[in-house]
Amino acid sequence: MPAQVPKAVAELPRQVREELTRRLRRKKHAFRADDVQVVEPPLLRRAVGASALGNCMEWFDFGVYSYLAATIGKVFFPGASPGAQVVSSFATFAAAFVVRPLGGLVFGPLGDRLGRQKVLATTMIMMAIGTFAIGLIPSYATIGIAAPILLLVARMVQGFSTGGEYGGATTFVAEYSPDRRRGFLSSWLDFGTFVGYALGSALVTVLNLALTDDQMLAWGWRLPFLIAGPLGVIGLYMRLKLEESPAFQQQLDEHEKSMAQESAGSELKSIVTRYWRPLLICMGLVLLYNVTNYMVTGFLPTYQTETLNRSSGSADLLVLIGMVWIVVLITFIGRLSDRIGRRPVYGVSAAAMIVLAVPSFLLIKMSGTWPPVFGVLILSTLLACFAAPSAATLPALFPTAVRYAAMGIGFNIAVAAFGGTTPLVTEALVNVTGDDLMPAYYLMLAGVIGLVTVKFLPETAQVPLNGSQPMVGSRAERQELITTSQELYRVSEQQREGVPQSESSAHSRRS
Numbered sequence: 001m002p003a004q005v006p007k008a009v010a011e012l013p014r015q016v017r018e019e020l021t022r023r024l025r026r027k028k029h030a031f032r033a034d035d036v037q038v039v040e041p042p043l044l045r046r047a048v049g050a051s052a053l054g055n056c057m058e059w060f061d062f063g064v065y066s067y068l069a070a071t072i073g074k075v076f077f078p079g080a081s082p083g084a085q086v087v088s089s090f091a092t093f094a095a096a097f098v099v100r101p102l103g104g105l106v107f108g109p110l111g112d113r114l115g116r117q118k119v120l121a122t123t124m125i126m127m128a129i130g131t132f133a134i135g136l137i138p139s140y141a142t143i144g145i146a147a148p149i150l151l152l153v154a155r156m157v158q159g160f161s162t163g164g165e166y167g168g169a170t171t172f173v174a175e176y177s178p179d180r181r182r183g184f185l186s187s188w189l190d191f192g193t194f195v196g197y198a199l200g201s202a203l204v205t206v207l208n209l210a211l212t213d214d215q216m217l218a219w220g221w222r223l224p225f226l227i228a229g230p231l232g233v234i235g236l237y238m239r240l241k242l243e244e245s246p247a248f249q250q251q252l253d254e255h256e257k258s259m260a261q262e263s264a265g266s267e268l269k270s271i272v273t274r275y276w277r278p279l280l281i282c283m284g285l286v287l288l289y290n291v292t293n294y295m296v297t298g299f300l301p302t303y304q305t306e307t308l309n310r311s312s313g314s315a316d317l318l319v320l321i322g323m324v325w326i327v328v329l330i331t332f333i334g335r336l337s338d339r340i341g342r343r344p345v346y347g348v349s350a351a352a353m354i355v356l357a358v359p360s361f362l363l364i365k366m367s368g369t370w371p372p373v374f375g376v377l378i379l380s381t382l383l384a385c386f387a388a389p390s391a392a393t394l395p396a397l398f399p400t401a402v403r404y405a406a407m408g409i410g411f412n413i414a415v416a417a418f419g420g421t422t423p424l425v426t427e428a429l430v431n432v433t434g435d436d437l438m439p440a441y442y443l444m445l446a447g448v449i450g451l452v453t454v455k456f457l458p459e460t461a462q463v464p465l466n467g468s469q470p471m472v473g474s475r476a477e478r479q480e481l482i483t484t485s486q487e488l489y490r491v492s493e494q495q496r497e498g499v500p501q502s503e504s505s506a507h508s509r510r511s
Contacts, residue, residue, distance in 0.1 A: 006487040008480075013341075015459045016179075017488065023464075024489045031485040036478045037469040039176060044473065047176040048185050050238040051169050052192030054124055057235040059196035061131035061158070064224040065093055066298040067204040067316055069423070070305055071221045075139045076148045083431050086306050088148075090424040093298065095152055096159030097420025100412040103163020105268065108408025111164065116172040116404060121239040123161040123168065128232020130157030135225030159420075167407030174395040175403075178473040180338065180462050186391035187334025191327060194387070197297050198323035200224060205316035271406050277456075278397035282410030284453030285394065288350060289386040290419025291446040295439055296322055296379050299423040300364075306427075307436050308365060318372055322380035329381065333388035341461045342389045347454040349385035353447030356382070361440040379443075386450075396460035400467035418446075 009017065024030060065072070072092075073085030080088060103123075111119040133154040140147040169189055177185040203224050211220040272279065297319065304315035337345045356378055363375030398406040422442070429438040464470040472478045 006491065008484040009488045009491055012484070012488070013459075013462055015341075016462045019463045020470075020485060020488055021492050023470075024485060024492060030489040031470070031482045033478065033482070035469060036481055037471050038475055038478050039178060039471060039473060041473065044176060044178075044185070046241075048173055048188050050241060051120075051173050052188045054120065054192075054235040054239050055165070055169050055189055056192035056196040056199070057124070057128075057231045059193045060200045060231065061127050061196075061225075061228045063197040063297060064131075064200040064204060065134070065155070066294075066423070067201055067301050067319075068221050068224070069093060069298075069302050070312065071216055072151075074217055075221065076151050078140050082306065086302055087424065087427055087431070090298075090302075090427055092148070092152055092155055094421050094424045096155040096162070097416040099156045099159040100163040100416045100420070101409070103160040104167060104405075104408025104412035105163075106160075107164025108167060108405035109268070111168050111171070111404030111408075112402060116168050116175070117239065119164055119404075120168045120172060121236055123165045124235045124239055125232055126161035127158055127165070128228045128235070130154050130161065131225050131228035132232070133157070135222040135228070163412045164408065167411050168404055170391040171395045171404050171407055174392055174465065175400070175468065177392070178471045178477070179464050180477075181335075181473065182392040182396075182471075183337035183342070183389055183461060184331060184335040187331045187337075187388045189391045190387040191330050194323050194326045194330065198320060198327060201297075201301075201316055201320040201323055203227075205313060205320055208311075208313040208316060268405065268409065271402050271409060275398060275402070275406055279406065279410045281453055281457055282394050282397055282407070283414035284449055285346065285386075285390065285457070286411050286414035287418045288346070288353075288446050288450030288453065289383075289390055290415050291422050292353070292379065292383045292386055292443060294419050294422040295426065295443060296376070296383055299426050299439060300376070300379075302423070302427070303430075303436075303439065304364075307430060318376050321373060322376040322383075325377055325380045326384040326387070329384040330388045333385055334392070337389040337392065338461055341459050342393045343454055343457055343459050345385055345389050346393075346457065347451065349382050350447045350450035350454060352385075353382050353450070354444050357440040357443040357447065358437060361437055365436065393457070393460060396463070396465055397458075398466065400465065403465075403467075 012020070027035070069089040070086055073080075073082075073089035076092075077085045077088040107119050107123065131154075134151060137150045137154065138147055170186065173186050173189050174182060207216065207220050207223060300322075301312070301315045301319050304310040304318065305312050333345065360375045360378040363371045363378070366372060366375075394407060394411065395403055397410075426439045426442050429442070430436055470481060472481055
């Protein structure tokens with residue numbers, strides 16, 4: 001911008017300046033104290049911490065199935081060949097994703113009507129029940145065909161609850177986060193996700209190292225699932241202690257829930273017809289994130305044991321290293337997305353996926369210790385780059401009144417169609433073609449789709465959420481934003497009236 005523009009205005013990122021200008025012109029005055037929402041640090045820490053902890057527990061439950069897929073195939077599908085056992089196990093894994101959109105369609109509108117906190121507490125306890133039940137199901141040898149049927153039912157309970165989990169948790173944390181730090185604070189949600197994955201992987205790795213194959217088949221595989229009971233109680237307690245998000249409270253206080261007066265069917269139809277463009281963007285980013293996610297967390301352990309003939313202990317340890325690396329990186333990348341924007345992080349990472357997918361799998365296939373480690377670390381770094389900005393980027397695509405429901409639609413349809421099916425599809429492709437680089441080609445395709453999506457992604461770093469007041473982390477930040485808005489409003493009005501910039505600058509100095 002020209003040098004005469006006030007420094008506070010000139011230093012605003014372009015997308016923030018444009019959004020604040022639109023809001024100020026609608027208001028026809030600069031921001032006042034009641035126009036800016038302050039989230040006190042203790043409340044913010046509790047909201048982010050409890051959400052991340054609940055997410056950690058929920059994804060520990062959901063993730064242990066991935067690490068035990070080969071063992072579960074032997075327990076519940078003993079009559080099939082080894083390859084068919086794995087495919088059958090992954091088919092049951094994918095079944096949970098089939099019902100995820102249904103969970104999103106049910107929990108999303110409820111979250112927009114009743115509040116985010118109540119629905120998140122419900123999804124927490126449902127996931128714990130579904131996971132705990134898996135640990136109690138008798139084997140095929142004991143009850144026959146009823147065993148895989150019960151496994152399928154339990155997985156569908158998990159999937160239904162997860163349909164309302166990520167969309168709700170991202171919405172909740174994004175609505176609590178100050179605009180300047182939404183990328184960093186929201187990245188703690190996926191930090192919790194991968195800590196949960198890592199804990200599940202670590203537990204399965206320890207069991208595989210400590211128990212014999214016969215002991216794992218007989219009873220060892222049940223232990224991670226049975227832990228879900230007490231974890232669910234802890235997670236439920238944490239989520240019941242949370243207060244509703246400021247954006248949702250503001251919406252209630254101002255009676256701006258016009259869509260909440262519609263029936264669920266009318267609301268969903270309205271979302272699809274009015275917000276089809278951000279829905280497609282959401283689905284493209286979710287595809288990029290979750291194809292990579294389930295390739296690393298869901299498929300890679302079994303790929304190593306069944307395709308590369310490695311021991312389950314070494315395979316789980318390799319994936320655990322990747323999970324720990326993601327945990328180390330993810331909040332730093334979230335902070336980076338606040339500074340340089342979400343689009344550069346997604347765009348560079350998607351391009352890197354196209355280039356590095358095949359080299360990564362070639363490294364993973366190599367013998368020795370370090371080449372496979374480097375291959376997994378490359379994929380894990382890319383996964384961290386997709387995960388870190390997601391919880392801040394996706395909710396920002398939709399207004400407050402429909403945010404939870406729209407996330408439930410876009411996120412879960414994409415995960416069901418592309419993310420959860422990744423282990424099943426890639427395992428089937430490897431078996432059919434005999435080409436053990438098929439997973440890399442699948443990742444390259446996801447990278448291409450992600451790169452196209454980023455082209456249409458609006459930049460939302462540091463921008464107030466659509467339908468919500470600007471959010472700040474302290475009263476000092478609020479006063480700073482009010483002062484900046486006064487300068488911005490003055491410049492905006494003078495530009496609209498055609499006042500020369502030099503006169504604008506002189507008027508600003510006199511004021």
